[in-house]
Amino acid sequence: MPHIDLPKEYPGIRSLFVFRPETAAPLCDLAQVLLHNPHPTLSAGERELIASYVSSLNTCNFCTRSHSAIAKHQLDSELSLVKQVLADPEAAPISDKLKALLKIAAKVQSGGKNVTTEDIENARGEGATDIEIHDTVLIAAAFCMYNRYVDGLATWQPDNEEFYDKMGAQRVREGYKPTSINIKLDEQLKTS
Numbered sequence: 001m002p003h004i005d006l007p008k009e010y011p012g013i014r015s016l017f018v019f020r021p022e023t024a025a026p027l028c029d030l031a032q033v034l035l036h037n038p039h040p041t042l043s044a045g046e047r048e049l050i051a052s053y054v055s056s057l058n059t060c061n062f063c064t065r066s067h068s069a070i071a072k073h074q075l076d077s078e079l080s081l082v083k084q085v086l087a088d089p090e091a092a093p094i095s096d097k098l099k100a101l102l103k104i105a106a107k108v109q110s111g112g113k114n115v116t117t118e119d120i121e122n123a124r125g126e127g128a129t130d131i132e133i134h135d136t137v138l139i140a141a142a143f144c145m146y147n148r149y150v151d152g153l154a155t156w157q158p159d160n161e162e163f164y165d166k167m168g169a170q171r172v173r174e175g176y177k178p179t180s181i182n183i184k185l186d187e188q189l190k191t192s
Contacts, residue, residue: 003154049094051071103123
């Protein structure tokens with residue numbers, strides 16, 4: 001049960017966006033830039049994997065499942081690939097560069113000062129650029145905030161794989177515009 005009176009027909013962060021649209025707009029804008037807009041080198045799927053991985057480390061069910069579904073659709077893959085990354089990035093069939101960036105993201109998740117020069121040099125050794133390192137740190141930091149926002153107010157989180165899958169496909173099509181984020185659960189399940 002949510003800690004505050006949130007609209008019951010909207011799950012997770014969507015209920016918070018409907019509750020407080022003034023704060024939703026900049027949060028959606030940040031997600032749009034970090035995860036959806038074109039990037040010089042990291043695919044949207046790779047950026048969604050970073051968001052999903054950090055959310056998993058933070059045990060935020062809504063964000064983990066949401067961004068896992070989006071990553072699945074962005075990567076045009078099966079959810080099993082995303083689950084492999086969440087369970088053990090080192091053993092997952094992803095690039096060594098992405099593995100190094102996920103290590104940095106995990107360090108940010110546990111505390112920004114935990115990122116070492118060696119972590120950065122390892123990522124550079126795998127071909128990571130400064131913008132990729134920057135954006136990995138910012139995605140990880142932002143998702144610590146998003147995850148704590150969702151869980152700190154005890155938002156309602158559906159346990160419906162179809163919901164997350166359809167939402168993932170929608171995010172790929174529409175991005176993180178506040179108007180597309182705030183679709184009700186029953187409307188989401190009717191669309192594909």
